């Protein structure tokens with residue numbers, strides 16, 4: 001790692017599908033305890049970048065080059081075997097998605113899904129697992145964690161399932177959470193609830209967040225740093241204040257113009 005404050009360093013990451021270069025020479029760093037927002041229009045390559053970082057692109061289909069370095073791991077993440085990834089995914093880096101059904105099993109109670117995660121850490125005591133599960137659901141501000149633990153996903157609302165998915169992802173206290181549009185499609189109240197909850201947990205657990213979104217209002221509320229993607233490339237990156245107040249790239253200027261007024265105030269206590 002080049003800096004002692006860096007948690008993740010992505011350097012010259014490219015992803016090809018056959019002749020098509022879909023991610024092109026992407027470079028950025030995420031520091032410890034930082035929220036890094038990756039923004040850009042649909043199809044710009046945000047999700048593909050996160051899936052390449054997370055080792056979720058099958059090598060038989062995708063050609064990946066570049067260097068992805070995580071503080072806890074001496075190897076380039078793009079070269080790790082699936083076996084090695086089992087020590088990293090969930091424990092060092094976790095991911096949450098827009099749609100909780102991607103992460104939740106429909107026919108298993110929430111508790112069973114959480115137990116599976118905890119068993120993979122070597123935890124054996126039922127009591128310890130039960131306490132950990134209730135604590136994690138309590139951290140997501142569920143007033144009755146026990147009821148949630150004993151529910152099936154279909155018995156919960158979309159917003160509740162989204163919070164359960166976050167609880168599941170954070171069970172092993174990862175250093176980096178990749179959040180791929182986790183609030184898109186939710187109503188404003190649930191969106192606020194989840195964003196505030198994520199900021200609380202970031203502070204409590206001392207984790208960093210790579211937050212993927214096309215919603216600049218969320219960027220304004222959450223980000224320490226921002227990278228703007230377009231057609232597979234990062235066209236501009238820097239501190240939120242710089243990207244917001246003095247954007248250099250015409251595309252970034254255009255993005256901010258789409259919001260007439262940024263009314264959401266950042267609460268200093270969140271950070």
Ligand SMILES: Nc1ncnc2c1ncn2[C@@H]1O[C@H](COP(=O)(O)OP(=O)(O)OP(=O)(O)O)[C@@H](O)[C@H]1O
Pocket residue numbers: 017022040041042043044045046047048049214
């Ligand atoms: N599984 C796939 N097979 C083929 N092409 C893909 C696949 N996934 C993504 N792509 C292509 O890669 C490019 C980047 O897609 P990506 O999903 O990363 O965009 P995005 O910025 O996350 O968009 P959105 O905001 O809509 O999720 C697009 O041209 C997309 O069509």
